Amino acid sequence: LQGQPPALFKPQLVRLLGTAQLTLLHAVLALKAAFGEALFTAQDEALLLRRLTLAAQHPALPTPTHLFHLHCLLSFPENWPLGPEGEEAAPLLLRPQLCQGLLPSLLHDPMSLLARLYLLCLLCMEDKEEEEKGQVPSPRQYLEELLAGLRQRAALAGSPQALATLCFQASYLVAHCLAGQPAVLTPLIQGLAQLYRARPVLAPHFVDLLDRVGPELGEPLRVALRQEVVSRPGRDEALRWHLQIVAKVADGDAQSATLSFLQAAAAHCTGWDLQQALLRVCRALLRAGGGGGLADLLQALVRQLEDPDGRDHARLYYILLAHLARPKLGVALGPSLAAPALASSLVAENQGFVASLMVQEAPAPMRLSVGPRGVKGPLPVLQLQVEPLEPVYSLELRFRVEGQLYAPMEAVHLPCLCPGRPARPLLLPLQPRRPAPAWLDVHALYTTPAGLTCHAHLPPLFVNFSNLFLPFPQPLEGAGPGFFEELWDSCLPKGAESRVWCPLGLQGLEALVSCHLEPFVVASQPPTSYHVAIRLPPDSKLLLRLEAAQTDGVPVALRTDDWAVLPLAGDYLRGLSATV
Structure with missing residues (x-):
């Protein structure tokens, strides 16, 4: 658009400024961003801004449309913007009197309230501590009242999450x-x-907020929450939440008040969960430097706690406090990316103990493909070729087919796979409930060299129609033609019959049969005539007569006792010449 002269769009601009369609409104804003004051006068800009403001507060519009108009206001392309390009800010012409209907209210749904709140915050950034004339409060006063209302609703006992x-x-x-x-x-x-x-009970929300906000709010909020907690008696019914907050806000300041609270609370930590929460606070104080009062508390916990795991934690923390200086305490208790996963309940969470107990999702550690058919048995067996990409141990491969085409398949297990070492083919028995191709979903569960248990989704495998072929028992020598004729006659009248033209390609009928159908030939007169009998689980059969071959193909007569097999067999025969 920027390559076009602005005068080209000027005649349509008056009609476009009054549009109610979102697509056309979006096009108008794109024109304004492209041409600016060359196409839009100051009056046009004010009119467009006013229309956006009125549309954003129209009560009959759905929520997505409201949010779209609010986004357009926040990203409004002004003729002379003051801030850097791309920064979301309230337009200069959008004064508090104009957007009174855009202010958030407790009656709005959450998405609309947050979007309107963002606009209110942008207005507060431009508020110069001068209240507007009249009875309308300033944006900052309105913001404080709104936040107070939100907190009052959240503070109600039993209020929704x-x-x-x-x-x-x-x-x-x-x-x-x-x-x-x-x-x-x-x-x-x-x-x-x-x-x-x-x-x-909202302690988890406070912990999450402290993790996300900057130091401007985070540091003063930590101090305020610590004062709230340590002023409470240790036997409060909300002790578990107090301990969770103290573990988050504990630092080197005001340790005496924190330790006094913990000493009072230790007598009421009778359950395992409360004891573990108390030990997490001790660990946080250790990382902050510890002190004599913390050593006394840890000694008291070693004598007091009934759970052996808690006593061992307290004893370990006391030994670290007694033998390591403050800088080394931070290193010993800090996160370590190279620490191995150890199977001990004394190992801290940051050393991978929790991760070693969880099944983690990971990229596929191997490639899996369908190999050639070569296994004989009462059921079709899929031969799988495995190419490991990284070392894995205790591998379990699980297979699943959507729907009811196949019976459930057993998992395949391998003790070890390493890149560079040849892996034996995996054999997966199939139990089709009807002879049809299918996709296999593959899921791998394995252990990494680091001791972690992982799971991965592998690309699905396709089971071809030919993977289900099974041979009939070989008849006695010389009895092949008679055996085939008996099978041929048994298919009718229950089954179905058809004829298919099978292209031969360049190598002829004998090469085609040798590559694809040789295990199933029961009678033949090479190189011009072959009688093929194929057993299809669970209880179907497919018979083929390949006779009177010509240079470019051979007519094939088909009979089967399952009419649903005919289209699959026709597609299979027509595709043989491409693979010879």
Whole structure:
């Protein structure tokens, strides 16, 4: 569009500015971004902005349309933008009086509320501490009231989890957009501390928020939450949540108050889960430097805890505190990417103990393909070729077919696979419930050299129609023609009969039979006539007469006792010449 003159679009602009179709509105915004003031005057810009604002607050429009108009407002291509290109900011002409209907409310659904809240945060960034004339509050005051309402709903006992999630999403959005405004962050921190005081059960949400926000909100919120927790008695019914918060906010500051809380709480940690939570707090204090009070607490836990695993943890932490300086404590207890996975309950979570107990999803460690047919037996057997890409141990391959075509298949096990070492073919018995090709879904479960248990999805394998072929027992010498005629006559009248033209290619009929049908020939007069009998599990048969071959092909007479086999057999015969 930028290569076209702006005058080309000017006659249509008046009609396009009044459109209600989203596609045309999107085209108008694209024209404005391409040409700017060369096509759109200041009056056009103000009109388009006003139409977007009014449409975004229309009550009859669905939520996706509302969100689209809000996105257009946030990304509005102004004629003279002040910020860098691509930055989302409220347009200069979008004043608080114009977007009163776009302010978020507790009655909005979560998606609309968060989108409107983002616009409100952008307006607060431009608020210069001057309230608008009249009774309309400033954007910052409205924001504080909205966040207070969200916290009040989340603080209600038994309130839905979705309300708490929305409250913390809104808090994160405000902290992300207004990180440089203490006037907004201070009441936000105080409100969150009051919310924790009302509902300690929301501790996992606080931990997640602390992981995501920057230091502008994170550090003051840590201090506020620590003060809330240590001021509580140790026998509080919400002790497990207090311990979870303390493990997150523990540091070198105010350790005396934290240790006093832990010493009071230790007497009430009678369950295994509370004891483990208490030990996680001790571990966090160890990483922060420890101290004499922590050593006394660990000694008391060694004597007090009934669970041997908890006693061993406390004893290990005491030994580390007594023998390692503060810098080495941080190294010993910090994360280690090279640490092996050990099978001991004393190993900390960061050393891979938890990961070693979980089945992890991983890329496929091997390639699997269908090999040539060469196994004889009462059932068709699929021969699989394995090409390992990395060392694996205790491999289990599971196969599944959608629908009811095949009976469930047993898993295939291999003790070890290593790249560079030849792997023997895998044999997978098939039990078709009707003779038809199918796709096999393949799932691998194995152990890595690091001791981790992993699972992977391999590309599906295709079972061809010819993979189901089984030979009839060989008749006595000289009895082949009679045996074939008996089978031929037995197919009718129950079965079906057809004739197919089979192209031969360059090598003739004898080469075609030798490559594909030789195990199933019961009578022949080479090189012009072959009688083929194929058994198809579970209880069908396919008979072929290949006679009177010509230079470019051979007519094939087919009989079967299962009419559903005919189209599959025809496709198979017509495709043979391409593989000779």
